[in-house]
Structure formats: structure tokens, C-alpha cells
Amino acid sequence: MILANIACFVETYNFSDKYEVSALNKFKLTAEEMGHALDFITKQDIRSIPKYDAVFIRATTDPLYTAYLVSKTAWELGLRVLDAPQSIQICSNKIHMYSLLERNKVPYIPTVFVAKDEMHHRLVRELFSLLGPILVLKAPYTSFSKYVEKVASETSFRQVAKKFFRRSDVLVVQKFMPTTFDWRVGVLNDEVLYVCKYKMRKGGWKHGAKLRGKHTFAWGKTYSLKREHAPERLKETALRACEAIGNGLYGVDIKEINGEYVVVEVNDNPSVYAGHEDYRDKDIYEKIIAYLVN
Amino acid sequence: MVSDIDFPINAPRMKNDEFLKSSARDFILNINADYRYMKIGYYVSLRAEVLGNKVIPPSSSAIDAYRIPILLLRASIAGIPTAPHLVTDSVNDITSEFNFPVVVFPVISFSHVNFKVAQTKSSLYRIVKSLSMNYRYPVCAQPFSGEIVSFKSVFGESDLKEAWELAEGFYEEFKVPICRLYAQKIENRLCLCGAGPMNIEELDSFDLRLISERIAMLSDDFG
Numbered sequence: 026m027i028l029a030n031i032a033c034f035v036e037t038y039n040f041s042d043k044y045e046v047s048a049l050n051k052f053k054l055t056a057e058e059m060g061h062a063l064d065f066i067t068k069q070d071i072r073s074i075p076k077y078d079a080v081f082i083r084a085t086t087d088p089l090y091t092a093y094l095v096s097k098t099a100w101e102l103g104l105r106v107l108d109a110p111q112s113i114q115i116c117s118n119k120i121h122m123y124s125l126l127e128r129n130k131v132p133y134i135p136t137v138f139v140a141k142d143e144m145h146h147r148l149v150r151e152l153f154s155l156l157g158p159i160l161v162l163k164a165p166y167t168s169f170s171k172y173v174e175k176v177a178s179e180t181s182f183r184q185v186a187k188k189f190f191r192r193s194d195v196l197v198v199q200k201f202m203p204t205t206f207d208w209r210v211g212v213l214n215d216e217v218l219y220v221c222k223y224k225m226r227k228g229g230w231k232h233g234a235k236l237r238g239k240h241t242f243a244w245g246k247t248y249s250l251k252r253e254h255a256p257e258r259l260k261e262t263a264l265r266a267c268e269a270i271g272n273g274l275y276g277v278d279i280k281e282i283n284g285e286y287v288v289v290e291v292n293d294n295p296s297v298y299a300g301h302e303d304y305r306d307k308d309i310y311e312k313i314i315a316y317l318v319n
Numbered sequence: 320m321v322s323d324i325d326f327p328i329n330a331p332r333m334k335n336d337e338f339l340k341s342s343a344r345d346f347i348l349n350i351n352a353d354y355r356y357m358k359i360g361y362y363v364s365l366r367a368e369v370l371g372n373k374v375i376p377p378s379s380s381a382i383d384a385y386r387i388p389i390l391l392l393r394a395s396i397a398g399i400p401t402a403p404h405l406v407t408d409s410v411n412d413i414t415s416e417f418n419f420p421v422v423v424f425p426v427i428s429f430s431h432v433n434f435k436v437a438q439t440k441s442s443l444y445r446i447v448k449s450l451s452m453n454y455r456y457p458v459c460a461q462p463f464s465g466e467i468v469s470f471k472s473v474f475g476e477s478d479l480k481e482a483w484e485l486a487e488g489f490y491e492e493f494k495v496p497i498c499r500l501y502a503q504k505i506e507n508r509l510c511l512c513g514a515g516p517m518n519i520e521e522l523d524s525f526d527l528r529l530i531s532e533r534i535a536m537l538s539d540d541f542g
Contacts, residue, residue, distance in 0.1 A: 068406075068407070068408055068456070068457040069407055069408060069409050069412065069457075071388075071406045071407065071457065072405065072406065088382045088386075089427055090427075090456075091426070091456055091457060093386075094388050094389065094457075098389070101393060111379075114378070118357070118365075120362065120365065121365055121369070124365070124366070125369060128369055128370075128371075138339070140359070142335075142336050142359075143336055192357055194358050195339070195359075195362050
């Protein structure tokens with residue numbers, strides 16, 4: 026007898042990376058071993074959502090994407106859902122996310138919000154003098170290292186800002202803090218699930234970067250360590266950050282600078298690639314499925 | 320009250336940009352014509368919530384009201400009449416569910432409400448391809464009854480007499496003070512089928528007076 030029916034919402038791109046395919050299969054297998062059924066559903070199957078007990082979203086989330094429709098539909102129908110619409114609203118908009126980190130006094134990268142109507146020469150100069158000679162501009166809807174650019178002059182600041190202001194009336198300006206890796210702490214329901222180091226690409230400053238002349242992204246290496254071996258203050262910082270957001274599944278990116286931990290971002294719908302995030306802590310599939318059916 | 324719209328009121332008032340930099344702790348009435356996701360009207364509501372204020376409209380309503388499948392789902396749960404609909408990217412699913420003509424709405428809309436009516440299967444293919452951005456997103460299909468009416472909703476009051484109840488129900492559920500609603504006439508009653516932002520120029524003197532009155536009432540209630 027099947028205990029619970031779980032829908033896993035995916036898009037075709039979720040099957041383009043063999044490590045992600047392997048992770049998706051592990052979710053299915055784990056669910057079945059635990060006595061549940063897990064079906065992969067796509068945008069053609071939205072009307073079938075009411076027949077499930079829980080929905081697990083693996084496609085990229087954003088309030089403008091189909092994944093949000095799926096999450097909101099499931100939530101309105103009273104189903105258990107990862108990621109919940111509230112998490113998507115917060116984490117998919119960096120203005121929202123950083124505002125909550127600020128309110129909850131979580132240490133994060135020095136950040137200023139700039140509204141489209143206040144862009145002028147004096148403000149740009151003030152930002153350079155406040156945050157340093159190199160700034161990072163982030164569109165609020167950034168994900169997977171996209172729509173994040175560094176600028177070192179007013180001209181490039183204006184060019185990038187103009188591009189990002191097409192979709193959002195407010196954008197994020199941050200201090201440039203280069204490191205060789207970012208910590209990635211996976212958190213589920215206020216507990217640390219896994220800990221990794223996401224290395225920057227050789228010669229780059231982001232974990233992922235678009236290859237020159239190509240449409241594809243290339244990623245830096247991922248090193249995993251057992252969660253009990255990760256620094257305690259790192260885990261505490263990640264949990265504090267998630268406490269400000271909600272109690273779902275999150276991937277917290279953290280920089281370690283001079284022994285201090287500062288949050289770069291809290292992401293909903295964090296990547297789970299077989300052999301990467303699960304390399305040291307193999308129970309992450311079981312814990313996620315258990316959360317969905319609890 | 321936070322707004323860039325110019326109208327006479329007696330309540331304390333801030334401009335959008337000024338409010339985004341402030342730490343005001345109060346009940347916030349966000350009066351903008353466009354609350355779409357990532358537009359300034361949305362960020363005003365978001366800022367108010369982050370500061371711990373009660374705000375009209377809530378930022379989540381600003382997201383949900385303009386996403387047609389979510390609008391229809393929440394409206395139907397709230398008892399507001401809605402047209403039957405199907406969210407899919409499959410023409411065959413639409414034709415097996417509804418007879419022609421069919422009206423198709425995009426589920427991702429970066430601009431104002433946009434819809435197209437298909438009379439035949441071949442036109443439906445073209446419309447679904449276009450509104451789904453080449454099948455990247457699903458679309459929301461509804462049987463087309465022959466007429467879609469559009470009307471202003473200002474604090475739940477409409478400029479179209481027969482839509483008063485619908486506008487009131489919409490405001491009760493979503494608390495979006497200013498927007499344009501779309502409805503189909505099905506068997507002599509209006510069924511909600513879309514919502515979108517308004518242009519400030521569409522607000523006439525009657526609307527501005529109504530907004531001033533409602534602000535005064537809400538200021539008394541929360542003041």
C-alpha cells in the first residue's frame with residue numbers, strides 16, 4: 026500500500042545534467058523505499074496537482090515562473106509543498122531576502138538598494154566611496170550566478186544598471202569581496218542537511234560563469250564535508266539566516282573572511298546533484314522525503 | 320499613505336522613493352496604479368511588511384492578482400464567480416476540454432493583460448505558441464462566451480454597474496486598491512477572468528475623490 030503520493034515538478038532542463046538526473050532518480054527511489062510514490066510532473070500536469078499529497082519542486086523557482094504557479098496551487102489546496110510560495114517570494118527577490126536578513130541582524134555582505142528614480146551621478150560616486158573601487162550589481166531576480174556583474178567605473182555601473190532596471194525598479198549594489206570558495210550550507214526545517222565548498226572557477230569570482238561565445242554555464246568544483254565536521258559558527262550563521270526566511274529547504278551561501286562568516290545569499294530550491302551535495306551525507310534524500318510526507 | 324499620484328488628502332503622505340528609504344512604523348496605504356512584481360508599487364508594500372507594518376495591498380496579493388491561474392484559484396476559493404479554465408501548454412488538452420471559440424491568456428505577463436481568441440485549431444496552435452513564449456510556459460485557456468468586459472476597480476468600486484459585486488469581491492480577497500479587471504459574461508453573469516495594472520491617466524476626478532474618501536476612512540479606522 027502506498028503511504029503518500031508525491032509530485033516532483035520538473036522542467037526539461039532538469040534532465041540535461043547527468044548528476045541532476047541521478048539525484049532525481051535517487052529521490053524517486055528513496056520515496057519508494059519509504060513506501061511512497063513519487064511522480065515527475067511537468068507544466069502539462071498542473072491540473073493533476075489535487076490528486077497528490079505533497080509537491081516537491083525541482084524546476085527553477087521565481088514568482089514569474091511556472092514553478093511558482095505549481096507551488097501556490099498546491100499550497101492553496103492545502104498540500105505540503107517544497108518550496109512553499111512564501112519561500113519563493115522571499116528568496117527569488119534579493120531585495121526581500123536581504124531586507125529580512127537586515128531586520129533579523131544576520132551578518133551579510135555590505136549591501137545598498139538603489140531605486141531606478143534615484144540613479145544620478147552623485148549617488149554612483151557615493152556608492153563607490155562607501156563600498157570600494159569595485160562594486161557588484163545584482164538584479165533582484167538573480168539565480169545560478171546569472172544577472173550578477175562587477176563594475177569598476179560609473180560608465181559600466183550605468184550600463185549594467187540600465188539592463189537590470191528593465192525588469193526591476195530596484196536593484197542590489199554590494200561590496201566586492203572575492204574569495205576562492207563560498208560555503209554552501211543546505212538547511213531543511215531548521216536543521217543542517219549538508220555542507221559543501223563551492224569553489225570559484227579558475228580565474229573567476231563566481232561559482233558559475235557563462236563561457237565566452239557559448240550559451241552554456243560552467244561551474245567551479247564542489248567539495249563536500251560531513252555536516253558534523255563543518256565549523257560550528259558556520260552552521261549557526263546558516264541557521265540564523267534561514268530562521269529569518271522560513272522553515273523549508275534552503276541553500277545558504279556564506280563567505281569566510283578573516284575568520285568571520287557573512288551571508289552572501291539564502292536560496293530556496295537549492296541544487297542537489299548526485300556526488301556533490303550528497304557526497305558525505307547520503308541521508309539527504311530520506312530527510313527531504315520525510316519532511317514532505319510528515 | 321505612500322503614493323506618487325497627485326490628489327488632495329488630509330492624511331500624512333510620502334513619495335514612493337522616500338518611503339523605500341524610511342523606517343516608518345505605521346499602517347501603510349500604498350496607492351499606486353501598478354503593483355506588478357518588481358515594480359515600485361510592489362516594493363512599497365514589501366518595504367512596509369519588512370518594517371512590520373500592516374499594509375494595503377499585501378505584497379503577496381500584488382503577485383497573485385496579476386497571475387491569472389492564481390487569481391482564478393484564489394477567487395474561486397473565495398466564492399467569486401470565475402470562468403472555467405485550464406492551465407497547460409498542450410493544444411490537444413485544450414481542445415479535449417473546451418469547444419471553440421477559446422480565449423487564451425499568457426500566465427507570464429510582463430505588461431498589461433493580453434489575451435487572444437482562437438476560433439480554430441490552427442489559430443489555437445499559433446496563439447499557444449506565441450503566448451507561451453514558444454512553449455516555455457503554460458497558458459491559461461478558457462471557453463470564450465463572446466464578450467470580455469474590462470473595467471476599473473478602485474477600492475472595490477467599479478465604473479461598470481453590473482460589475483460592482485465582482486469588484487467588491489476582488490477587493491475583499493486581494494486588497495488591491497487600484498486595478499483593471501477583466502470578466503466574461505457567461506449566462507448573464509460576469510465571471511472574473513483577469514486582472515492587470517492601470518495607467519495613472521485612467522484615473523478620473525471621480526476616482527481621485529473616491530480614493531481620497533477611502534483614505535480618510537481607513538486613516539480613521541487605523542489612526
